[in-house]
Amino acid sequence: MSGSVPGQVNPPSRLLMGPGPITADPRVLRAMSAPLVGQFDPWMTATMTEVMGLYREVFKTANEQTFLVDGTSRAGIEAALVSLIEPGDRVLVPVFGRFGHLLVEIAERCGAEVHTVEAPWGEVVEPEVVEHAVRRVRPKVLAVVQGDTSTTMCQPLADLGEICRAHDVLFYCDATASLGGNVFETDLWGLDVATAGLQKCLAGPSGSSPITISDKAAAVINARKHVEAGIRADDDIDHGARIASNYLDLAQVMDYWGPRRLNHHTEATTMLYGARECARLLVEEGMDGAVARHELHGRAMLEGVRGLGLGVFGDVAHKMHNVVAVEIPESLGAEGGDKARAAMLDDFGIEIGTSFGPLHGKVWRIGTMGFNARKDTVLVTLAALEQVLRGCGVPLTAGGGVGAAREVYAS
Amino acid sequence: MSGSVPGQVNPPSRLLMGPGPITADPRVLRAMSAPLVGQFDPWMTATMTEVMGLYREVFKTANEQTFLVDGTSRAGIEAALVSLIEPGDRVLVPVFGRFGHLLVEIAERCGAEVHTVEAPWGEVVEPEVVEHAVRRVRPKVLAVVQGDTSTTMCQPLADLGEICRAHDVLFYCDATASLGGNVFETDLWGLDVATAGLQKCLAGPSGSSPITISDKAAAVINARKHVEAGIRADDDIDHGARIASNYLDLAQVMDYWGPRRLNHHTEATTMLYGARECARLLVEEGMDGAVARHELHGRAMLEGVRGLGLGVFGDVAHKMHNVVAVEIPESLGAEGGDKARAAMLDDFGIEIGTSFGPLHGKVWRIGTMGFNARKDTVLVTLAALEQVLRGCGVPLTAGGGVGAAREVYAS
Numbered sequence: 001m002s003g004s005v006p007g008q009v010n011p012p013s014r015l016l017m018g019p020g021p022i023t024a025d026p027r028v029l030r031a032m033s034a035p036l037v038g039q040f041d042p043w044m045t046a047t048m049t050e051v052m053g054l055y056r057e058v059f060k061t062a063n064e065q066t067f068l069v070d071g072t073s074r075a076g077i078e079a080a081l082v083s084l085i086e087p088g089d090r091v092l093v094p095v096f097g098r099f100g101h102l103l104v105e106i107a108e109r110c111g112a113e114v115h116t117v118e119a120p121w122g123e124v125v126e127p128e129v130v131e132h133a134v135r136r137v138r139p140k141v142l143a144v145v146q147g148d149t150s151t152t153m154c155q156p157l158a159d160l161g162e163i164c165r166a167h168d169v170l171f172y173c174d175a176t177a178s179l180g181g182n183v184f185e186t187d188l189w190g191l192d193v194a195t196a197g198l199q200k201c202l203a204g205p206s207g208s209s210p211i212t213i214s215d216k217a218a219a220v221i222n223a224r225k226h227v228e229a230g231i232r233a234d235d236d237i238d239h240g241a242r243i244a245s246n247y248l249d250l251a252q253v254m255d256y257w258g259p260r261r262l263n264h265h266t267e268a269t270t271m272l273y274g275a276r277e278c279a280r281l282l283v284e285e286g287m288d289g290a291v292a293r294h295e296l297h298g299r300a301m302l303e304g305v306r307g308l309g310l311g312v313f314g315d316v317a318h319k320m321h322n323v324v325a326v327e328i329p330e331s332l333g334a335e336g337g338d339k340a341r342a343a344m345l346d347d348f349g350i351e352i353g354t355s356f357g358p359l360h361g362k363v364w365r366i367g368t369m370g371f372n373a374r375k376d377t378v379l380v381t382l383a384a385l386e387q388v389l390r391g392c393g394v395p396l397t398a399g400g401g402v403g404a405a406r407e408v409y410a411s
Numbered sequence: 412m413s414g415s416v417p418g419q420v421n422p423p424s425r426l427l428m429g430p431g432p433i434t435a436d437p438r439v440l441r442a443m444s445a446p447l448v449g450q451f452d453p454w455m456t457a458t459m460t461e462v463m464g465l466y467r468e469v470f471k472t473a474n475e476q477t478f479l480v481d482g483t484s485r486a487g488i489e490a491a492l493v494s495l496i497e498p499g500d501r502v503l504v505p506v507f508g509r510f511g512h513l514l515v516e517i518a519e520r521c522g523a524e525v526h527t528v529e530a531p532w533g534e535v536v537e538p539e540v541v542e543h544a545v546r547r548v549r550p551k552v553l554a555v556v557q558g559d560t561s562t563t564m565c566q567p568l569a570d571l572g573e574i575c576r577a578h579d580v581l582f583y584c585d586a587t588a589s590l591g592g593n594v595f596e597t598d599l600w601g602l603d604v605a606t607a608g609l610q611k612c613l614a615g616p617s618g619s620s621p622i623t624i625s626d627k628a629a630a631v632i633n634a635r636k637h638v639e640a641g642i643r644a645d646d647d648i649d650h651g652a653r654i655a656s657n658y659l660d661l662a663q664v665m666d667y668w669g670p671r672r673l674n675h676h677t678e679a680t681t682m683l684y685g686a687r688e689c690a691r692l693l694v695e696e697g698m699d700g701a702v703a704r705h706e707l708h709g710r711a712m713l714e715g716v717r718g719l720g721l722g723v724f725g726d727v728a729h730k731m732h733n734v735v736a737v738e739i740p741e742s743l744g745a746e747g748g749d750k751a752r753a754a755m756l757d758d759f760g761i762e763i764g765t766s767f768g769p770l771h772g773k774v775w776r777i778g779t780m781g782f783n784a785r786k787d788t789v790l791v792t793l794a795a796l797e798q799v800l801r802g803c804g805v806p807l808t809a810g811g812g813v814g815a816a817r818e819v820y821a822s
Contacts, residue, residue, distance in 0.1 A: 018449060033440040036616055074676045268616065
């Protein structure tokens with residue numbers, strides 16, 4: 001610093017229309033400025049219990065074990081996998097984008113023998129392919145992403161749940177990008193563990209990962225419970241192979257959120273307030289209403305980019321409601337996609353997303369989720385995109401994007 | 412929920428005078444309501460770099476690798492240990508309270524061969540004892556807590572740093588409870604890795620863990636770097652044994668905060684804003700000033716409880732400035748300590764702390780830290796404690812606590 005201290009945080013005004021994080025709902029941020037209370041204050045433990053109830057609504061589950069992992073969505077994924085998987089366990093991962101690769105990576109670090117079935121980017125995985133692999137691999141866990149923002153695809157899960165039930169496989173899903181904006185049925189689909197984050201359709205900031213765990217999965221995890229030396233009671237008995245992480249040990253975290261209230265981490269209270277408000281707003285709207293809202297504005301954005309004459313990547317029938325992959329016009333040239341994105345940000349204050357891996361330089365990803373699943377955000381983004389592309393010399397129909405979106409809203 | 416949706420979060424007013432979390436500085440909470448920006452927005456990456464600079468000031472270090480781990484203080488501890496330790500490595504842990512046991516537990520889960528030297532609760536570990544153990548064990552890592560809130564002791568670290576340097580041992584310190592309120596000299600003391608949390612003397616909420624890593628430790632960690640499959644470049648080469656965690660893999664997190672800006676987790680931006688404000692306020696005050704403030708108010712609280720006629724647990728010469736362990740008067744009986752604590756909370760809105768393990772039921776822990784290291788909080792706590800104890804029939808000198816604290820302030 002050499003003597004100078006920076007001023008208060010003062011972010012530029014941005015409309016975040018990428019694949020997430022998106023602009024948080026101001027009500028969520030305001031809830032986060034509420035004062036702290038103590039970790040075991042009766043009000044605090046009651047509020048934790050209340051949050052568990054709210055997330056049961058969000059996940060559509062009766063699972064007692066429904067709570068928050070204190071970290072980003074990736075912490076929730078790792079907590080699920082490291083707590084379920086013992087070294088040497090077989091895990092099957094259907095991969096159809098970057099976040100499938102992440103599940104593979106994390107499962108490997110847990111010591112799993114990982115098998116994959118892959119679909120090309122822009123497609124989802126067929127249930128028959130998964131069933132065939134399940135019969136061959138006989139995995140302990142099937143781990144799959146519902147919505148992979150890298151490709152915008154939304155994997156159907158009901159059939160996979162049937163397969164897992166039939167073959168006694170634990171079914172884990174990373175619903176970070178999809179929950180709240182697409183139908184998600186924990187109990188109906190037979191999911192054993194699902195995790196999410198706040199920074200997509202839940203309209204909050206990254207930093208807390210809601211999780212739900214079936215009784216069956218909880219029993220598997222508790223069969224490996226080792227209570228910490230510093231706080232163990234005389235009748236605590238160690239079970240099974242110790243979970244490789246302490247921080248992400250769900251057996252311990254369940255004892256912290258459960259009636260025993262056994263000390264673990266110091267709850268990230270401000271994130272808990274935020275997570276509570278995210279769920280509260282969704283429950284108030286109704287989960288079906290929230291999904292319908294994402295469907296409407298996602299469709300308006302889809303028709304809008306088509307109305308501008310732009311192509312859309314991937315199997316649109318399986319697209320998540322909340323994000324679309326827009327083909328960068330070839331006339332923009334190799335670096336033109338990034339230049340247009342920069343112009344959107346610098347001149348209009350609107351962020352749209354770049355892409356990973358095989359799609360890098362080929363598509364922009366435009367989100368309509370959470371607080372930004374709104375008519376005004378869709379129309380202003382399309383209007384700005386038209387201006388930017390015209391400035392880059394891309395031929396397009398004046399008003400074609402906004403017009404097509406307006407038609408969706410009018411119908 | 413059965414149809415009813417709870418209202419906005421509405422915590423009761425509490426003055427948190429326990430061992431932490433404490434009442435967050437309202438300026439920190441307000442900073443956290445700032446709107447989000449995108450993860451790789453130039454303003455965001457510049458702000459991350461600014462935060463690195465601020466925490467170099469807080470940790471008193473020139474370490475390039477100084478940043479935030481996205482989780483509670485415990486996530487920072489585990490990130491440090493899982494990234495440094497390979498299975499089979501020897502780790503030495505001086506244990507003088509609960510959080511020493513936590514270091515043992517986490518190091519064991521990393522697969523370390525853990526050795527300990529222990530001091531009785533209420534004392535610190537002598538450097539000669541540590542040196543003797545280092546010669547015997549020849550550990551790769553010495554892992555120690557600076558301030559263990561379970562006993563209030565503050566372990567001197569300068570001598571341990573000398574020992575580590577002489578024997579080529581990596582020196583890790585958990586400074587969660589002490590940083591900001593007690594002298595901490597990362598570079599002067601030869602620390603290789605130190606981690607903290609926001610919820611103690613940093614005056615913020617739990618949920619972000621500042622960390623600093625020496626070049627030497629960074630080289631050890633980077634010798635185990637494996638870039639994620641989904642984002643790796645053609646010239647990325649895997650090194651060494653893969654770190655067991657992805658979320659807490661500091662080799663990856665360094666690439667995320669560093670010039671390569673390689674995607675990892677989605678930064679918990681709201682927690683980053685909070686962590687930035689915590690550091691900014693400390694740097695504005697000056698680290699020496701912050702330590703002096705904690706020393707003053709800690710001394711006033713210490714003299715105040717003595718002035719009430721209460722005993723103080725442990726070796727006061729090695730007490731952290733920011734917390735005191737107060738012996739529960741025997742006349743209160745077995746459950747009286749908890750009853751008095753409940754009366755402090757219910758009648759006066761003031762939280763003081765209970766205790767763990769061998770001290771359970773024997774001492775209260777009263778903190779004076781962060782936003783609550785103030786004269787008014789000290790005096791109001793002493794005044795309320797006097798009323799509660801009198802109500803419980805404990806004989807004490809009227810005004811003795813507040814009077815003794817006032818004398819500290821007057822001198």
